[in-house]
Amino acid sequence: MQTDKEMNEIHTIHSVAEAHHFLGLPKPMHPLVSVIKFEDVSFTVSDAWKRFTLNLYTIAIKKGSNGKMKYGQSMYDFDEGIMTLTAPRQVFSVRDLQDVVVSGYLLTFHPDFIQAYPLAKIINNYGFFSYATNEALFLSDKEEQIILGLMKAIELEYNANIDKFSQDVMVATIDLLLIHVDRYYNRQFITRRRLHSDILSKVDSLLDNYFNSETKEHNGLPTVQFLADNLSVSPTHLSDLLKNVTGLTTLQYIHTKLIDKAKILLSTTNLSVSEIAFQLGFEYAQSFNKLFKNKTKATPLEFRQSFN
Structure with missing residues (x-):
């Protein structure tokens, strides 16, 4: 039987490398950023999934999952195409891991990756980084294609040979992606008036x-x-x-x-x-x-x- 301390223990993921290990992936190509295809993730059963937190930003577009994730006080069933964004130090738990089948992309990056850029000063002004998962963004087909296009552009840059422009290009694309997300959240608010x-x-x-x-x-x-x-x-x-x-x-x-x-x-x-x-x-x-x-x-x- 687990003690109260064990049940309340939170597993902390400090780095992109730890996130890769947690997801059953090989070491990342960059220490501060990674673009992950959900199809490549191994959701192995572990107590760490019960309560965990990341010291990273995450931007995810997910589709087709039977698994359940708890974020804040809410459960969410990933049976529709959705987009979620989270800031560092938010607590999650994942249930029914054996059923998790997700397609899509997960972009994760450490705050240090954007520290030298204007984005670092404004990123936390985006309210959607503190939304609960059941307040996720539901994309239209056209919006989904735009977001996937930007994710693929970041992935392409991530997989290319790193030069002095690589980080500039990736941060600029993340910045553009967040502007689109902000637009879509406002659209969601208007259409659900x-x-x-x-x-x-x-x-x-x-x-x-x-x-x-x-x-x-x-x-x-x-x-x-x-x-x-x-x-x-x-x-x-x-x-x-x-x-x-x-x-x-x-x-x-x-x-x-x-x-x-x-x-x-x-x-x-x-x-x-x-x-x-x-x-x-x-x-x-x-x-x-x-x-x-x-x-x-x-x-x-x-x-x-x-x-x-």
Whole structure:
């Protein structure tokens, strides 16, 4: 029987060479980057697959797998062509390894590979690097061909004789690939706007229920994490969804709903400002006053007086 420590132990993959060993592949041709065909990977059964993390970026386009991967709190069945991107130090687990049959490409690179390039400063601005796997990008046939073309271009450069231009070409192609991915994620948000509007209604319902219950008085203000957990999405993905529909991040949207509720209480009740602040979940009335004035350019008392 495994101990709790063994069950919670995370296997860390520090380098591209370790990733190759982990995947049953020969040594990489470059110490900091590799382009891998999933068909070449040997998914051998190992306890390391139960929980592992990579100190590497990964960009993968996958198709046709019966295996299951857990990323964050979510399971994903790879039965459709999807694209996933992950940043270093994110935790994974893979289940049903004996059934894993994947085609496609895995591009993996160490942060040092792009360190001397402008990409290093902007790569973490791409929200999709922190999405959970079940929030993956679903590509159209045309988009898939473009991504595969860029992957093959990187693979071609990777397999060519290395010269002083090799890294420049590969980093530039990765940069271009990420711009395309960003475009496709935005397309996915737009085409799924109806679904996102449904999520907006769920956010509204969660916030309304929160403000109308005693929960806020015990747990304080509603948080981005509270909403994300209840909707089974990551905080980053939720903010991107709301921004696409409302133009506001999740925190900004929470503040907007807070102010709307405060205005109702100020205009329809005789509760003091301190009592309203407490009802909304604020620990201190000063914090409520500051937020209200920041959003409305008036203090709560000034708003009440102008309304009256």
